[in-house]
Amino acid sequence: MNLPKRAEDAHATLAAAFNTGDIATVMSMYDSAGIIVPEPGMTVSGTEKFQEAVKAILSIKGKMEIKTVYCLQTGDIAVGRSEWNITDGADVKISAKGIEVMRQQPDGTWKIVIDHAFGAETGLTV
Numbered sequence: 001m002n003l004p005k006r007a008e009d010a011h012a013t014l015a016a017a018f019n020t021g022d023i024a025t026v027m028s029m030y031d032s033a034g035i036i037v038p039e040p041g042m043t044v045s046g047t048e049k050f051q052e053a054v055k056a057i058l059s060i061k062g063k064m065e066i067k068t069v070y071c072l073q074t075g076d077i078a079v080g081r082s083e084w085n086i087t088d089g090a091d092v093k094i095s096a097k098g099i100e101v102m103r104q105q106p107d108g109t110w111k112i113v114i115d116h117a118f119g120a121e122t123g124l125t126v
Helices: 007-019 023-028 047-058
Strands: 030-039 042-045 063-074 077-088 091-104 110-116
Touching: 007 023, 007 063, 007 077, 007 091, 007 110, 023 030, 023 047, 030 047, 042 047
Parallel strands: 030 110
Antiparallel strands: 030 042, 063 077, 077 091, 091 110
């Protein structure tokens, strides 16, 4: 799977990789020098911890959908706001509102530097 050439395509690329169980593409979507918040109150950084967090998310069986609410870009930095869920038929296994900061790479692709999967939830405190 190819990495997105436009910041606004990052969510769709991430969902497609998740839905095919493509851990290599999911991992390549992230700048492992950044951070991911896979659950409220838990901040993860570094390649090994990223892999653990991604594998935990992939272990939730079902279909991931990510709606891009907005994506704002200036130069090689973008911020996205997402609404995402993982469903199994009519059963919603997890649903949240996230915020992602992305950076354009020298090859023109975009990687997520900060992924706060629950960052836009009402009442969230860090």
